[in-house]
Amino acid sequence: MPLKVKDTISFEDLEKIDVRVGEILEVENVPNSRKLCQLLVDFGDFKRTILCGIQQERENPKELIGKQSLFVVNLKPRSMAGIMSEGIMYDIGYEDGIVPVIAIPEHSVPNGTRLG
Numbered sequence: 001m002p003l004k005v006k007d008t009i010s011f012e013d014l015e016k017i018d019v020r021v022g023e024i025l026e027v028e029n030v031p032n033s034r035k036l037c038q039l040l041v042d043f044g045d046f047k048r049t050i051l052c053g054i055q056q057e058r059e060n061p062k063e064l065i066g067k068q069s070l071f072v073v074n075l076k077p078r079s080m081a082g083i084m085s086e087g088i089m090y091d092i093g094y095e096d097g098i099v100p101v102i103a104i105p106e107h108s109v110p111n112g113t114r115l116g
Contacts, residue, residue, distance in 0.1 A: 015116075024067050036055060037052055089102065
């Protein structure tokens with residue numbers, strides 16, 4: 001069965017989303033959580049703590065250390081398990097019920113490089 005395409009958004013709505021490449025420097029399991037990992041991500045001019053639910057999706061979440069991925073950096077910060085998350089990592093497949101993979105650039109680019 002084909003998946004329904006989400007509602008149409010305007011180009012102006014799309015331009016509001018600040019997507020940047022960041023390098024994952026640290027990955028730690030969040031205490032008292034079976035899902036969450038805490039990432040420290042380098043965006044060139046700044047670093048952010050970003051939480052993501054990858055603990056059970058990967059045999060070894062620390063394998064992401066040193067990899068670049070795409071992140072939304074202007075999402076309103078959100079407290080999860082008592083830790084403030086300052087963005088979100090793009091992963092591919094979760095909504096489709098497959099083991100997610102991270103969205104990565106084709107080749108290495110400077111940390112902080114923007115999508116678009």
